Amino acid sequence: MRSIYSLLLASLLLLSSCSSAEPLLVTKQAFSIDNFKTDNGQIIHPVKVGWEAYGKLNADKSNVILITHFFSGTSHAAGKYHADDAAPGYWDAIIGPGKAIDTNKFYVISVDTLVNANVYDPNVITTGPATINPATGKPWGLSFPVVTVGDFVEVQRHLLDSLGIKKLHAVIGASMGSFQAIEWAVRYPERVERLLPVIGTAYIDAWAAVRLERWAYPIKHDPAWNKGDYYEQGQPRAGLATAVAYITQDALYPSSFNARFPAPATDRAPHNDILAPFSAWQQLMEQAATRASVQDANHILYLIRASQLFRAGMGDNWQAALAKVTAKTLFLPATGDQLLLAEMSKQSVAVMNQDNATYAEIPGQFGHLDGVLNISAVADKIAAFLR
Amino acid sequence: MRSIYSLLLASLLLLSSCSSAEPLLVTKQAFSIDNFKTDNGQIIHPVKVGWEAYGKLNADKSNVILITHFFSGTSHAAGKYHADDAAPGYWDAIIGPGKAIDTNKFYVISVDTLVNANVYDPNVITTGPATINPATGKPWGLSFPVVTVGDFVEVQRHLLDSLGIKKLHAVIGASMGSFQAIEWAVRYPERVERLLPVIGTAYIDAWAAVRLERWAYPIKHDPAWNKGDYYEQGQPRAGLATAVAYITQDALYPSSFNARFPAPATDRAPHNDILAPFSAWQQLMEQAATRASVQDANHILYLIRASQLFRAGMGDNWQAALAKVTAKTLFLPATGDQLLLAEMSKQSVAVMNQDNATYAEIPGQFGHLDGVLNISAVADKIAAFLR
Numbered sequence: 105m106r107s108i109y110s111l112l113l114a115s116l117l118l119l120s121s122c123s124s125a126e127p128l129l130v131t132k133q134a135f136s137i138d139n140f141k142t143d144n145g146q147i148i149h150p151v152k153v154g155w156e157a158y159g160k161l162n163a164d165k166s167n168v169i170l171i172t173h174f175f176s177g178t179s180h181a182a183g184k185y186h187a188d189d190a191a192p193g194y195w196d197a198i199i200g201p202g203k204a205i206d207t208n209k210f211y212v213i214s215v216d217t218l219v220n221a222n223v224y225d226p227n228v229i230t231t232g233p234a235t236i237n238p239a240t241g242k243p244w245g246l247s248f249p250v251v252t253v254g255d256f257v258e259v260q261r262h263l264l265d266s267l268g269i270k271k272l273h274a275v276i277g278a279s280m281g282s283f284q285a286i287e288w289a290v291r292y293p294e295r296v297e298r299l300l301p302v303i304g305t306a307y308i309d310a311w312a313a314v315r316l317e318r319w320a321y322p323i324k325h326d327p328a329w330n331k332g333d334y335y336e337q338g339q340p341r342a343g344l345a346t347a348v349a350y351i352t353q354d355a356l357y358p359s360s361f362n363a364r365f366p367a368p369a370t371d372r373a374p375h376n377d378i379l380a381p382f383s384a385w386q387q388l389m390e391q392a393a394t395r396a397s398v399q400d401a402n403h404i405l406y407l408i409r410a411s412q413l414f415r416a417g418m419g420d421n422w423q424a425a426l427a428k429v430t431a432k433t434l435f436l437p438a439t440g441d442q443l444l445l446a447e448m449s450k451q452s453v454a455v456m457n458q459d460n461a462t463y464a465e466i467p468g469q470f471g472h473l474d475g476v477l478n479i480s481a482v483a484d485k486i487a488a489f490l491r
Numbered sequence: 492m493r494s495i496y497s498l499l500l501a502s503l504l505l506l507s508s509c510s511s512a513e514p515l516l517v518t519k520q521a522f523s524i525d526n527f528k529t530d531n532g533q534i535i536h537p538v539k540v541g542w543e544a545y546g547k548l549n550a551d552k553s554n555v556i557l558i559t560h561f562f563s564g565t566s567h568a569a570g571k572y573h574a575d576d577a578a579p580g581y582w583d584a585i586i587g588p589g590k591a592i593d594t595n596k597f598y599v600i601s602v603d604t605l606v607n608a609n610v611y612d613p614n615v616i617t618t619g620p621a622t623i624n625p626a627t628g629k630p631w632g633l634s635f636p637v638v639t640v641g642d643f644v645e646v647q648r649h650l651l652d653s654l655g656i657k658k659l660h661a662v663i664g665a666s667m668g669s670f671q672a673i674e675w676a677v678r679y680p681e682r683v684e685r686l687l688p689v690i691g692t693a694y695i696d697a698w699a700a701v702r703l704e705r706w707a708y709p710i711k712h713d714p715a716w717n718k719g720d721y722y723e724q725g726q727p728r729a730g731l732a733t734a735v736a737y738i739t740q741d742a743l744y745p746s747s748f749n750a751r752f753p754a755p756a757t758d759r760a761p762h763n764d765i766l767a768p769f770s771a772w773q774q775l776m777e778q779a780a781t782r783a784s785v786q787d788a789n790h791i792l793y794l795i796r797a798s799q800l801f802r803a804g805m806g807d808n809w810q811a812a813l814a815k816v817t818a819k820t821l822f823l824p825a826t827g828d829q830l831l832l833a834e835m836s837k838q839s840v841a842v843m844n845q846d847n848a849t850y851a852e853i854p855g856q857f858g859h860l861d862g863v864l865n866i867s868a869v870a871d872k873i874a875a876f877l878r
Binding site for chain 1: 530531633635637639694695696697698699700701702704705708709712713718719733737740745746748749751752753754755756761762763764765766768769771772775792793796799800802806807809829832834
């Protein structure tokens with residue numbers, strides 16, 4: 105979905121991309137772990153991930169903010185790789201010099217997750233089913249271990265350890281990024297001073313797990329998927345594009361979806377031919393196919409699974425795990441979110457220490473995507489929270 | 492979905508089913524039209540549909556209320572066929588002697604739609620792709636014409652004409668039933684005195700049309716579907732059950748869905764096996780397969796298409812068509828509806844004559860299904876509206 109964000113950001117001419125004459129220029133860096141042991145006890149050898157950073161690490165390494173990315177996202181949270189890039193990173197509206205997450209003060213760091221969706225984006229470094237397993241010389245495919253949000257956090261911890269960073273001024277993430285931020289605060293309470301889950305939740309319930317499974321269905325039912333063994337024959341492109349289309353629709357509030365796609369009344373063929381598609385469906389699929397061109401179908405399935413499995417602490421009792429969080433916390437759900445409902449943030453805050461945890465909603469027209477496209481609406485709240 | 496309603500109704504022990512010692516007993520009747528011309532100019536020869544009625548037609552035939560049914564429903568709106576039926580018709584809470592739609596006063600009539608989902612329910616009579624086409628001696632399959640909500644209305648009109656009923660005291664329908672009710676008031680303003688769209692809308696937008704297409708996807712991608720030509724080999728059962736599962740989820744508010752299905756945290760296998768399903772998914776699919784056992788996959792596709800094509804007046808301008816409605820109107824959306832949002836009812840009312848059209852929300856925990864399961868919450872409003 106990085107591509108849809110880029111498109112939307114560009115098309116909306118967000119002020120953020122015009123406000124600074126000299127864009128923040130960033131470079132992707134690589135990090136590897138020789139033998140990474142997953143939460144379920146498997147070994148991945150090696151793990152390689154990409155990361156980027158904005159601002160300067162201070163002498164005592166106390167000014168670090170970790171940004172954890174969403175399902176279809178990458179570590180490209182802000183800035184541009186080249187001055188003429190079409191769009192900056194997805195949260196450029198709030199990350200940069202003088203912005204809410206002020207890179208004049210903070211060293212802001214972001215890491216590509218394991219099983220990142222955008223494997224074929226040249227700016228993404230990740231390890232997952234599409235990666236060659238050195239033990240076999242072939243892509244892992246479905247022999248890649250099931251990985252969790254906890255594993256994403258452990259990879260990030262290894263990177264921070266390698267940089268000598270012991271404390272985080274804050275962990276901030278949107279959507280699946282909120283899962284990682286919360287898991288950080290649960291696993292390492294002594295290392296996380298502030299927690300900011302945006303359009304997030306501390307638990308995936310049966311309803312959300314089934315919704316996520318509905319994204320997996322078109323991939324698993326594309327004959328080209330071949331139980332995940334397609335790296336020689338080519339991807340299940342139709343199934344993958346359909347999954348991306350469903351993700352797109354579920355992340356948008358209906359009225360903002362309708363503003364982008366033609367109404368059924370504009371079509372004649374569906375009145376006469378039961379198999380004729382509506383233009384809205386066709387256009388959604390075409391756009392999704394373009395976005396999916398840098399993605400891998402198995403990676404999407406692993407991201408779905410990591411999301412489905414998430415609950416704070418990854419055990420039987422997310423409420424008890426969350427109650428132990430000591431970080432100062434601000435949940436920022438989007439009012440119109442129909443994917444991770446604002447009430448999931450409310451339920452999460454409700455079990456936390458009430459002296460520490462607060463809640464405010466992001467207004468807007470985009471639903472779930474207001475956590476990205478309209479994040480500037482809560483820029484002041486974020487800035488105040490970080491002070 | 493009739494079955495889930497029955498199950499839910501039974502499991503909830505709705506007061507309505509206990510309140511009257513002697514249940515209203517009803518009989519299914521059959522109606523046929525020799526040559527029915529569809530909106531798109533095709534001939535269906537013959538059309539046969541089932542219908543039932545509650546109460547008594549008065550001498551001047553002025554006490555008729557037409558109930559139009561929802562997507563997965565049938566004409567069984569109230570009463571029981573046999574005293575020992577497990578559950579009464581879906582709106583038995585509001586239809587019956589002394590109830591909001593008082594069968595001591597009104598003659599209440601309900602008709603199975605064309606392409607009704609529940610072809611193999613012995614109490615349903617319908618005509619659609621699963622029907623034998625007398626011209627070929629084989630099921631119509633996809634050679635059956637695309638039919639619209641307008642066609643459903645015309646079949647009902649033929650039946651009312653045959654009974655000598657010229658005026659309707661009211662037309663009342665839930666969800667897809669609201670589409671038919673609205674189309675009645677648009678096409679025959681002189682025949683419709685009151686219009687009551689429940690959990691409804693006067694238009695399907697791009698967002699809803701695409702959501703509906705997502706119900707069709709599992710059927711069309713089940714190899715057993717065979718482009719609709721499966722009547723000899725047997726139904727695409729997996730695809731059909733998946734469609735029914737999606738309909739079920741989309742009609743329920745998340746919290747009521749979660750009350751029925753186990754949380755992901757209860758499952759161990761999905762942590763270790765990327766292909767292991769969650770219990771919530773499995774149980775939803777099993778229940779859907781049971782409900783789907785009386786349904787036909789092609790009929791579901793035709794109902795999806797009829798729903799996607801709906802807008803008041805079936806032309807280019809639903810607002811202009813709706814503005815001409817003269818019936819006294821009450822829209823009753825459900826507050827938590829995430830399938831046909833309450834704001835769709837609001838938008839519909841907004842273009843109507845403001846002296847005639849009002850709006851009130853159905854509270855409840857079930858979302859879209861509150862229009863069925865919690866209809867008693869607005870029983871007084873309905874009774875007052877009909878007076």
